Amino acid sequence: MTHPNNHSSQAHCCGVKQSRSIEAKDIASVTLWVCPMHPEVKSNTAGPCPLCGMVLEPMRPMVHEEESSELQDMSFRFWGSLVFSIPLLVLSMGGMVPMTVLHHSTSLVSFNWLQAILATPVVLWAGWPLLQRAYFSFLTFNLNMFSLIGLGVGAAYLFSLFTLLFPKAVPEAWMMHDIAPVYFESSAVIVSLVLLGQVLELRARGLSNSAIKSLLTLAPNTAWRINQDGSEEEISIIQVQVGDLLRVKPGGKIPVDGVVTQGASAVDESMITGESLPVTKTSGTQVSAGTINQTGVFTFRTEKIGSDTLLAQIIELVNMAGRSRAPIQKLADRVAAFFVPGVIGVSAIAFLLWVTMGPAPALANAWVVAVSVLIIACPCALGLATPISIMVGVGRGAREGVLIKDAQALELMEKVDTLVLDKTGTLTEGAPKVQRCIA
Secondary structure (H helix, E strand, O other): OOOOOOOOOHHHOOOOOOOOOOOHHHHHHHOOEEOOOOOOOEEOOOOEOOOOOOEOEEOOOOOOOOOOHHHHHHHHHHHHHHHHHHHHHHHHOOOOOOOHHHHHHOOHHHHHHHHHHHHHHHHHHHOHHHHHHHHHHHHHOOOOHHHHHHHHHHHHHHHHHHHHHOHHHOOHHHOEOOEOOOOHHHHHHHHHHHHHHHHHHHHHHHHHOHHHHHHHOOOOOEEEEEOOOOOEEEEEHHHOOOOOEEEEOOOOEOOOEEEEEEEEEEEEOHHHHOOOOOEEEOOOOEEOOOOEEOOOEEEEEEEEOHHHOHHHHHHHHHHHHHHOOOHHHHHHHHHHHHHHHHHHHHHHHHHHHHHHHOOOOHHHHHHHHHHHHHHHOOOHHHHHHHHHHHHHHHHHHHHOOOOOOOHHHHHHHHHOOOOOOOOOOOOOOOOOOOOOOOO
16 A cells, blocks of 8 residues: 655545555554654654654554553563662662661672673663664754753763773772762663653553544444345445445444435434434435444445545544644743753853862762753653643543544633533433432
């Protein structure tokens, strides 16, 4: 199948003769992949974002989609990093907690080598995706939070490794008790914390897609087609063609959009209109995919399939709303573009000031200060809080039966103080229940 280019509408991923946009097993072959941090980046195949290095995710979730492979990978790396980071943190704080026995029984050099052994798998294995993203950000000059994470972790780890391997090359001013200082625990703990943030973020994105998955399940996977000889056969939804005659039995879901040609029944269209009362369908009336037939039997002629159906357009609307960018998000992007270079500049200035004016050992203190600025000023929430909020908000709205057109509308709703409704059933379920009996 030929995929659309990046400027084409996703609604054209499927031709008229191919009803694949609703079928879960075929979505992966037709959907585009998009960067969660840069929604303008789209690709026909999965892989890293060319701007920031983040893993691209499908624009359309699948009905039976298993747990995200990226979430599984990040979770595995996070728990693996904890295995090494926790003992490393306890050992490095030996002078602050009751671990003095270890310090007395082990030389400081051997102790530093033990820290290096524990920190290396955390930084080079568990933190490898973070370092890759930092590399991509500098390569394309799209600086983001991973830029600062990569600088901070890389500086702390490489400096510690250098002082451990080449102690004689370290200036005297850097020495503490005749041993060069190491900061392996800082690099390892930072990686673990950032991985924890990535796991929480990926879980939030997965939960926000549950509304779209529930919409995908509204369309049945099969349909009853009436052949030219009058016989009926059950076929897969992807075999339905425009012009086919389909029969809907009592309690069945309507598979595609069409016009009733024979029979009559009442159809529950609450998933589209919100109206709780069934609508009578007779010859010549329209029916929509995903709506539920009640007690009658009728035949209808297929008019729209695949991405042309009303249900597919609703799903696409929810998808587009989740990927849209609110005005406040655009402001955050502009701030981040200046914030990251600014933090790097402040780190350099802090280093120079501590080298020239700081207390002894000046170089060691200056290095710690510079690395601290890079790490602490990491704008994690600045680039991710708004997109995650929009995705979760749109997803929750869809689960409650509210379709949000775009992120700007969601942002403007905060200013609404009066809501006017035009009919019964919008807020009520339309199904009275006995609350209590008074004899």
